[in-house]
Amino acid sequence: MKLLTRSEEYVLLSVWRLQEDAYSLRIREQISEITGHEWSLGSIYTPLERLARRRLLTSRLSHETPERGGRKKRIYALTPLGKQALVDMQTVGTAMWDGVLSFIPEWRQA
Amino acid sequence: MKLLTRSEEYVLLSVWRLQEDAYSLRIREQISEITGHEWSLGSIYTPLERLARRRLLTSRLSHETPERGGRKKRIYALTPLGKQALVDMQTVGTAMWDGVLSFIPEWRQA
DNA sequence: GATCATGTTTCACAAAATGAAACACGGTAT
DNA sequence: ATACCGTGTTTCATTTTGTGAAACATGATC
Numbered sequence: 001m002k003l004l005t006r007s008e009e010y011v012l013l014s015v016w017r018l019q020e021d022a023y024s025l026r027i028r029e030q031i032s033e034i035t036g037h038e039w040s041l042g043s044i045y046t047p048l049e050r051l052a053r054r055r056l057l058t059s060r061l062s063h064e065t066p067e068r069g070g071r072k073k074r075i076y077a078l079t080p081l082g083k084q085a086l087v088d089m090q091t092v093g094t095a096m097w098d099g100v101l102s103f104i105p106e107w108r109q110a
Numbered sequence: 111m112k113l114l115t116r117s118e119e120y121v122l123l124s125v126w127r128l129q130e131d132a133y134s135l136r137i138r139e140q141i142s143e144i145t146g147h148e149w150s151l152g153s154i155y156t157p158l159e160r161l162a163r164r165r166l167l168t169s170r171l172s173h174e175t176p177e178r179g180g181r182k183k184r185i186y187a188l189t190p191l192g193k194q195a196l197v198d199m200q201t202v203g204t205a206m207w208d209g210v211l212s213f214i215p216e217w218r219q220a
Numbered sequence: 221g222a223t224c225a226t227g228t229t230t231c232a233c234a235a236a237a238t239g240a241a242a243c244a245c246g247g248t249a250t
Numbered sequence: 251a252t253a254c255c256g257t258g259t260t261t262c263a264t265t266t267t268g269t270g271a272a273a274c275a276t277g278a279t280c
Contacts, residue, residue: 001147005115005116006113008267034205036111041270042268042269042270050266050267071226071275071276073226074228083214092146095144096119096120096123096144099127100126100127115237115267117237133258134258135258149238150237150238151259152238153237181257183257
């Protein structure tokens, strides 16, 4: 099991939650909003391509819609492998944090 | 606020939980155990140095102890800045995961 | 038919990760 | 004494990732 980089994790998460709306600019926008700083397009496309090569996600062109005169967007979607990778990261993350939580007083509320 | 890389996050977490025992080989060992794969020394020292430059952690030589004939180890410790960085990452991580949890059936218990 | 808006793609450069080797030095055995 | 072992630190060349900016495409709008 290979660990995901931070970018890969965030891109996968964003694609997962955006569902049918998971295309480059929207992904970038969502990640920027949540992390609180701007992400360049390169920072989105590079991990997208790499994740596609590794079969953690796939891409297809959208069906023609009324918007933008029927021009197509490239829509991304997770594969089962991609979802599994995220769940694995969550598991490892939880294990890494486990021993530390007791050191954070304000989080000790159950 | 700058995001931590994966290595940086894990190294900081490990240093935090190892406390007085936070030196290179032990850190590597702990991260390897928890993530389930081997980490080379470079993968530990590179982030350690960078984090020290950025004042997220400090290092000092241990006091002489009976073990190893009094030879000293380099012990690392988080600064308040380092702890804050971790807490911030946790916050962002939670926000990123938020929208996705509902898609994972087996996690919907609660 | 210029310009704008929305998306995609490409690229050169910078930063980070990795694996391996070199170095240091006390202990231990010969 | 001297060779080798164990533990720990440091350095380095190479590969992999991340980043910012520019180029390209095309329908809409004025």
